[in-house]
Amino acid sequence: MTIIEKIFARAAGRDVKPGEYIWAKLNLVAMRDFGGPNVIQEYQNKFGEQPVFDKGKVAITFDLHIPARDEKVAVNQKFLREFAARQGVKLFDIDTGVGQHILFESGLAKPWDIIVGTDSHMNLLGGVGAAGFGMGTTDIAGAMYKGELYFRVPPTIKIEVTGVLKKLVTAKDIILFLLKTLKTDGALNRAVEFSGPTIDHLNLAERITMASMVTEMSGDIGFIQPNDEILDYIKARTEEKVETIGPDSDAAYEEIYEFKVDDLQPQIACPHSPDNVKDVKDIAKTKVDQVFIGSCTNGRFEDLNIAAQILKGNKIKPGIRLIVVPTTMEVAKKSLKQGLYDIFINAGAVVTNPGCALCTTGHPGILAPGEVMVSTSNRNFVGKLGKGAKVFLASPATAAATALTGVITDPREV
Amino acid sequence: MIIKGKVWCFGDDIDTDQIYPGKYLPITDKQEMTLHAMEGAPGGEEFMNNVEPGDIVVAGKNFGCGSSREHAIVAIHGIGVSLVIARSFARIFHRNAVNTGLPIILFDGTGEIKQGDRLEVNIENGRISNLSQNKVYQGIAIAPLEMEIMKAGGLLDYLKKKD
Ligand code: SF4
Numbered sequence: 001m002t003i004i005e006k007i008f009a010r011a012a013g014r015d016v017k018p019g020e021y022i023w024a025k026l027n028l029v030a031m032r033d034f035g036g037p038n039v040i041q042e043y044q045n046k047f048g049e050q051p052v053f054d055k056g057k058v059a060i061t062f063d064l065h066i067p068a069r070d071e072k073v074a075v076n077q078k079f080l081r082e083f084a085a086r087q088g089v090k091l092f093d094i095d096t097g098v099g100q101h102i103l104f105e106s107g108l109a110k111p112w113d114i115i116v117g118t119d120s121h122m123n124l125l126g127g128v129g130a131a132g133f134g135m136g137t138t139d140i141a142g143a144m145y146k147g148e149l150y151f152r153v154p155p156t157i158k159i160e161v162t163g164v165l166k167k168l169v170t171a172k173d174i175i176l177f178l179l180k181t182l183k184t185d186g187a188l189n190r191a192v193e194f195s196g197p198t199i200d201h202l203n204l205a206e207r208i209t210m211a212s213m214v215t216e217m218s219g220d221i222g223f224i225q226p227n228d229e230i231l232d233y234i235k236a237r238t239e240e241k242v243e244t245i246g247p248d249s250d251a252a253y254e255e256i257y258e259f260k261v262d263d264l265q266p267q268i269a270c271p272h273s274p275d276n277v278k279d280v281k282d283i284a285k286t287k288v289d290q291v292f293i294g295s296c297t298n299g300r301f302e303d304l305n306i307a308a309q310i311l312k313g314n315k316i317k318p319g320i321r322l323i324v325v326p327t328t329m330e331v332a333k334k335s336l337k338q339g340l341y342d343i344f345i346n347a348g349a350v351v352t353n354p355g356c357a358l359c360t361t362g363h364p365g366i367l368a369p370g371e372v373m374v375s376t377s378n379r380n381f382v383g384k385l386g387k388g389a390k391v392f393l394a395s396p397a398t399a400a401a402t403a404l405t406g407v408i409t410d411p412r413e414v
Numbered sequence: 415m416i417i418k419g420k421v422w423c424f425g426d427d428i429d430t431d432q433i434y435p436g437k438y439l440p441i442t443d444k445q446e447m448t449l450h451a452m453e454g455a456p457g458g459e460e461f462m463n464n465v466e467p468g469d470i471v472v473a474g475k476n477f478g479c480g481s482s483r484e485h486a487i488v489a490i491h492g493i494g495v496s497l498v499i500a501r502s503f504a505r506i507f508h509r510n511a512v513n514t515g516l517p518i519i520l521f522d523g524t525g526e527i528k529q530g531d532r533l534e535v536n537i538e539n540g541r542i543s544n545l546s547q548n549k550v551y552q553g554i555a556i557a558p559l560e561m562e563i564m565k566a567g568g569l570l571d572y573l574k575k576k577d
Contacts, residue, residue, distance in 0.1 A: 021557055021559045021560075034439050034440070035439075035482065035483070035484075037442055038442060038484065038485075041442060042570065046570040046571070046574065047570075047574075065440070070440075072440040072441075073440055076440065076442070118482055119481075119482060120480065120481045120482045120506065134481075134482040134506055135482055135506060135509060135510075136482050136483070136484035136487070136506060136509060136510035136513065136514075137484045138484060138510065138513040138514055138568060138569050138570060139509055139510070139513055139569065141570060142513070142569045142570055142573050145570075145573060146573050146576075150559060150563070152557070184427060184476065184479065185427070185475055185476040185479070185502065188476060188502055188504070188505075189502075189505060218476060218479055218504055218505070220505055273427075360436050360481075361436050361437050379480070381429050381431050381432075381480065382431070382432070382454070383431055383432075383435060383436075383454055384431060384436065
């Protein structure tokens with residue numbers, strides 16, 4: 001069995017085969033300020049005030065419209081707070097940050113767990129070796145009631161990455177390049193396992209970046225086997241036992257891709273699809289109105305730090321807006337301590353509270369028709385950040401360099 | 415179970431932002447959600463103004479990709495769509511459809527079906543009869559467990575019965 005099949009086998013209590021339908025026990029059920037209210041409504045319609053399956057295994061996170069941007073959102077958030085208090089489940093309020101990151105920062109999400117939640121990018125938890133699934137409200141309501149759900153065991157695609165990245169070429173550039181090759185349906189109904197020496201050496205932030213954008217390939221899971229650094233990180237945050245699951249040496253993969261990244265150039269996804277990827281240098285000089293550094297894909301300390309080192313002592317181009325959003329409060333605190341806020345603010349950036357921010361409309365900072373933004377987030381679908389706006393997806397390094405020049409810029413050229 | 419209806423065609427990679435734009439996410443009233451069904455998709459406006467109960471949506475690959483929003487299903491189901499046929503579905507959309515009882519069929523040759531065609535579809539064996547073109551195609555029905563869940567009235571009723 002592949003590592004992903006083994007995770008399902010443990011949760012089902014028996015061996016499994018790809019393509020098979022199974023019922024799997026869940027380690028954690030999460031919901032957020034958007035989607036969450038619909039989950040609770042469904043839950044209450046069907047199950048009334050019945051207690052959830054295990055109140056220690058249900059978590060509510062606030063990250064999308066925070067602080068409440070209008071009355072409707074405020075009502076939704078109040079509804080969730082009241083539910084959490086009645087049921088005794090954990091709620092991470094507006095001062096915490098992007099939900100999935102909170103789940104592993106707080107030790108609730110552990111390697112080899114099966115975790116379901118309402119955000120489509122739950123599979124970024126594959127960056128810490130957990131199997132995260134984004135699901136709709138009915139699934140989550142059912143999961144909260146029963147503690148188990150049905151799954152189709154996905155066949156696994158292995159993506160092996162070798163080679164040493166050039167300076168200022170990052171994990172984001174790797175995953176954008178993979179998207180260019182595999183396309184937005186390249187992993188549809190499949191699990192993706194990243195491996196190889198390049199992957200083994202990635203730090204937590206980089207692993208998260210890779211795993212998060214498996215959603216854009218339509219994959220079920222983007223999994224990276226944790227190394228000691230990841231295991232130590234999680235073990236320091238949980239009292240529960242972390243039981244290692246290793247891969248079988250004779251695991252059968254549906255497909256194996258090999259990529260060498262020694263010569264990889266900075267990559268950028270052009271409007272309006274995450275797989276419309278080009279070398280940054282090929283579209284350099286495209287005029288930009290706004291730059292966003294943040295999101296669940298690229299807003300951890302390491303991401304902000306790369307951007308800060310490029311911005312340090314410089315000012316962004318007049319007329320350009322730069323918005324920086326740490327993914328979580330823990331990241332914000334570390335960034336503040338290490339002087340990153342000074343660098344950003346002195347460069348002319350706006351730094352806002354941790355959360356999802358400009359990943360989608362609904363947050364301050366959306367664009368006027370025709371405006372162009374370079375974003376470190378994960379999606380650039382039509383209308384995602386305002387009607388008629390254009391979004392390019394790139395690494396924090398490319399984003400920072402672009403903010404300095406006002407046009408799309410290879411970070412090695414500033 | 416046989417479903418009969420008139421076809422609305424959409425292309426490849428119709429994401430959930432096209433089926434139900436993100437700006438309407440705070441809406442929790444299901445009736446209100448139907449007012450925005452397919453609003454962001456090419457041809458969405460004509461669809462919204464003219465769709466009739468029982469109509470069938472036919473699309474290309476990766477239908478319903480993007481976010482996990484169930485609003486997308488609630489909106490198109492609520493406006494009267496009785497079935498979605500696509501070359502492939504995004505995982506979350508597929509699950510949401512099964513879990514809330516919106517019939518779906520996989521069919522590789524959706525390109526042969528034209529806007530306005532009348533179809534008669536057996537959702538249990540995947541057989542699609544195109545009454546307008548006098549043709550019969552073989553699609554792929556959902557898995558047996560999924561059919562059971564759909565027939566129970568959706569996941570929550572299924573789980574309740576499972577107790
Ligand atoms: S940043 Fe965007 S994709 Fe990531 S968790 Fe938030 S809303 Fe979802």
